[in-house]
Each structure stands twice: as C-alpha cells, then as structure tokens.
Amino acid sequence: MQRSSRPFAPFEFMIAWRYLRARRAEGGVSVMTWISLIGIALGVMALIATMAVRSGFRAEFVDTILGANPHTTLYMAPRQIDDETAVPGIISDYDALTQAVAALPGVTRATAVVKGQVLVQAGDRSNIGQVYGLTLADLKAIPRVADAETGIGNIDDFDSGIAIGSGIARELGVGVGSSVRLISPDGAQTAFGTTPRVNAYKVAYIFTAGRYDIDQTRVYMPLAEAQSFFNREDAADEIQIMTTDPERVDRLTPALLAAGGEGAQVWTWRDSSGQFLKALDIEDDVMFVILSILVLIASMNITSGLIMLVKNKGRDIGILRTMGLTQGSILRVFFLCGAFTGIIGTLIGVVLGVALSLNISSIMAAVNWLTGGGAWDPAIRGIYELPAKLRGIDLLKAVSLSLVLSLVVTWFPARRAARMNPVEALRYE
Known part of the structure; x- marks a missing residue:
C-alpha cells in the first residue's frame, strides 16, 4: 500500500x-x-x-490646498439691487460672526477676510494678483505661508507692507523692500464715475506655498488697509475657517449656516477641488x-x-x-x-x-x-x-x-x- x-x-x-x-x-x-x-x-x-x-x-x-487655503468658507449670497444688477454680499458684523464660528465644535480658527483682484505692477512688468486682507496673527496661522524655511523677509513686518507669492516676485523682478503698485478697477466714486484706485506698497515678505497657482497670484494685505483699498469699511467678504478634521468638513456645514443666518452660504475645499x-x-x-x-x-x-x-x-x-x-x-x-x-x-x-x-x-x-x-x-x-x-x-x-x-x-x-x-x-x- x-x-x-x-x-x-x-x-x-x-x-x-x-x-x-x-x-x-x-x-x-x-x-x-x-x-x-x-x-x-x-x-x-x-x-x-x-x-x-x-x-x-x-x-x-x-x-498644499489645506496648508494655504481654508478648509471651509462662510460668505453671504449676492444682494440683488435690481433686475440686472447684483453686488457681492458682505459681512458687516464680522467680528461677532467670527467669534461665533470660532466657538463651534470642530473649528480651530476663524478668520475675517477681505478679497479682491488687482493688477500688480513693478516698473514695466505686471501680473494679476488675488488680494487677501487679514491680520498679522491670521497670516501667521497659515502653515504654508508662515514657513521660515521657505519664506523670505520678516513676516512680523507685514503690518507695514504686503506679502506676495514667490511667483509674483519672480515675474515682477522684486524682492523684500521693493515697492509695487496695486491697481483696482473698483476705486473711488466721483462725479464722472468710478476711477481706478492705485496705491504703492512695500514688499515686506515673500512666501512659497508650494502650489504654482498660489505663488503666482496671491497677495496678502493687512485687513484695515484692504478694507480701505476695496471700499469695505467695517466689513469683510467672508469668514475663512480651519477645522480639526478637514476630511469631514461637510459635517460642519449645517452649524455654519445656522451661525451665518439668512443669506449665508458655505464653500468647502472639497467643493473647489473635489472633482x-x-x-x-x-x-x-x-x-x-x-x-x-x-x-x-x-x-x-x-x-x-x-x-x-x-x-x-x-x-x-x-x-x-x-x-x-x-x-x-x-x-x-x-x-x-x-x-x-x-x-x-x-x-x-x-x-x-x-x-x-x-x-x-x-x-x-x-x-x-x-x-x-x-x-x-x-x-x-x-x-x-x-x-x-x-x-x-x-x-x-x-x-x-x-x-x-x-x-x-x-x-x-x-x-x-x-x-x-x-x-x-x-x-x-
């Protein structure tokens, strides 16, 4: 066998x-x-x-998205003036709303921001810039921007100038201490209509966020100066919010809408980059x-x-x-x-x-x-x-x-x- x-x-x-x-x-x-x-x-x-x-x-x-951008943003719906004209919504009581949002469970930071698009010029060179007006403390809280290893200059000098991306600095050929002009089409109201607003600012800080589109267009300006430059006296355009869990940021949307009240809208980082x-x-x-x-x-x-x-x-x-x-x-x-x-x-x-x-x-x-x-x-x-x-x-x-x-x-x-x-x-x- x-x-x-x-x-x-x-x-x-x-x-x-x-x-x-x-x-x-x-x-x-x-x-x-x-x-x-x-x-x-x-x-x-x-x-x-x-x-x-x-x-x-x-x-x-x-x-790079979460290191230089908010996890979610609270803003107000545009206001309809007449059948053909609508203006962007603004937040008048932004201090109170910022504190209310910051107190919500899961929120680590809330920042009032003024936004606007400008033309950045230095000499005969120019570039399109997206301006974010915020405080020095809020700027320091952005990890990819307030990075001493990649930044050039002293971020503490922000209140006496502006911070620009390394891409803009390279395109314009400027460095820390250089002067640039910001031109906004939405300027002062005169009897002859709206005139462009042109102001010169010193470059106090140059950052590298790690994303080409951010470094190539972004400009940070002190909040008070941005309010004056963009005609946002005592108002903000949006509340930018950082959370403890960006992957589950949608769970905060109902609470944010309730805090914002009538006309409030929310835009998360997944809405912008989800596709x-x-x-x-x-x-x-x-x-x-x-x-x-x-x-x-x-x-x-x-x-x-x-x-x-x-x-x-x-x-x-x-x-x-x-x-x-x-x-x-x-x-x-x-x-x-x-x-x-x-x-x-x-x-x-x-x-x-x-x-x-x-x-x-x-x-x-x-x-x-x-x-x-x-x-x-x-x-x-x-x-x-x-x-x-x-x-x-x-x-x-x-x-x-x-x-x-x-x-x-x-x-x-x-x-x-x-x-x-x-x-x-x-x-x-």
Whole structure:
C-alpha cells in the first residue's frame, strides 16, 4: 500500500530547487524561468512605484490646498439691487460672526477676510494678483505661508507692507523692500464715475506655498488697509475657517449656516477641488488594473516555463512515481517550482520598487536635465516636484497580487504533471 508523505516535505523542496537550477541540456527551461522572474520583478516594481507616486501626488496636492487655503468658507449670497444688477454680499458684523464660528465644535480658527483682484505692477512688468486682507496673527496661522524655511523677509513686518507669492516676485523682478503698485478697477466714486484706485506698497515678505497657482497670484494685505483699498469699511467678504478634521468638513456645514443666518452660504475645499480628487481616485484604480494586467502577463510566463519543465522531466516523473511518490507530492514539487519563481521575482520587485520610490526626486531631476527641464511643468501640474509616498497598504496590495497570480497560474501545469501516467512517461525511455 502506497504511503503518503506529509505535505511540503523537505525532499519536495529539494527536488523543486534542483529542477530550477540551470543545466546546459535544459537551457530553454532556465531561460523561461529567468524571463518569468524578471517580468514579475519589473511588474511589481512598476506597480509599487506607480502607487507610491500617485499617493505622494495626492498627499502633496491636498497638503498644499489645506496648508494655504481654508478648509471651509462662510460668505453671504449676492444682494440683488435690481433686475440686472447684483453686488457681492458682505459681512458687516464680522467680528461677532467670527467669534461665533470660532466657538463651534470642530473649528480651530476663524478668520475675517477681505478679497479682491488687482493688477500688480513693478516698473514695466505686471501680473494679476488675488488680494487677501487679514491680520498679522491670521497670516501667521497659515502653515504654508508662515514657513521660515521657505519664506523670505520678516513676516512680523507685514503690518507695514504686503506679502506676495514667490511667483509674483519672480515675474515682477522684486524682492523684500521693493515697492509695487496695486491697481483696482473698483476705486473711488466721483462725479464722472468710478476711477481706478492705485496705491504703492512695500514688499515686506515673500512666501512659497508650494502650489504654482498660489505663488503666482496671491497677495496678502493687512485687513484695515484692504478694507480701505476695496471700499469695505467695517466689513469683510467672508469668514475663512480651519477645522480639526478637514476630511469631514461637510459635517460642519449645517452649524455654519445656522451661525451665518439668512443669506449665508458655505464653500468647502472639497467643493473647489473635489472633482480633481475624484479624477485622481479613478486614475489610481485604472492604473492599478493596467499594471495588474502586466503582472498577470509576466506570471503567465511561469505557466510556459512549467509546461516545458514538465515535458522535459517526464522520465523523472515516471521514476519518482514508481519509487512511491504520490500524485500530491508530484503536484507540490512542480507547484513549488512556480512558487519559487513568483516569490523571488516579487521580492526583487519590492526591493526595486521601494528603491525607485525613495529616489524618485533624483530620477526626475535627471530626466529634467536630459529633457531640458520640460518633464515636469508646475504650471500644468500645480506642484513643483513629483513626490512619492510609500504606504504599507500599497506594498501589501502589490505583493498579494503578484503572489496570488503566480500561485494560481502555477497550479494548472503542476496538476498536469501530477496526473501524468508513469507507464506512459517511461514507455519510450
């Protein structure tokens, strides 16, 4: 009576490993093994690097939004003067409303802001600017702006000047201490109509928020000066709010609307960037599916290699069966042959993928140098560099996918080897 050995006995590993070792007479099998291993390694590397870059891009994009913009904004609906004319709503009692909003659970900071669009000029150069009027304390509370490592000048001098983005400073060719002119079409009312308002201000501070569109357009002005410049005497345009949990900012909307009263409206950071983030999520899913197909194609090479191995080892299978090995043992031997290839390829792919992700900045710098600086355009992508963020869940997904596919495609040729009739295998030997 044939006695079954325990599953995955040491001799099964030994036979499987010997079959995978290169031999001159079985070069085809060895070549297919190497092709399978390299294909899986490259597929896993690409999958890990892509997911790391996508995670890093999303994290950096969200961080630049939340680091220089409010999590949510409370403002008043436009006022209708007549059938054809409407004026933007303003907040007259902004001090009381700011204190009421700041007292709401989940709110960390509330800031009264005056907003307006201007033309910024220095010499014969000009640029469009979006002005935010606020206090020095509120400016210091903006993480991406009040960053001593990226800022130029002393932010404490803000009350005696203005703060501008590094993009505007570069376009206008100005630095700290330079003078710029702000021109607003909504100026003083005269008998001949509205005249543009032109004021000169000293640049007290230059910031880099990390987003191209912010650095290229944003200007911060002391609140009192902004109220005077934009004809907002004792009023504000909106209340900008920071929260403890930006990802769940929508939960605060009912309380904010109640605090604002009639005509109040809310605009969250998800309203302004939600569609882009949804597009990123869809792209993440599509990229994962595409790269998973690449890993599957690489795994299918294991099937080809194992079929060739089973064909070349027909005589060995017959001898092993006559020596007492069961179908289960033969199945496990050839299953281990494919599993070794998948596991080793996956491990190599993980190492290469992690190394590529950790050095993505250096790689992109080299690519930019080779292409003359056109590989990463911040004017299109919004942020200045291609970031990468390795997450444990992404590594787990890549490893699990590769191993599962490798083991699944290994099963079928291993099962074919186990069902081989030893008599037929030895008939012509």
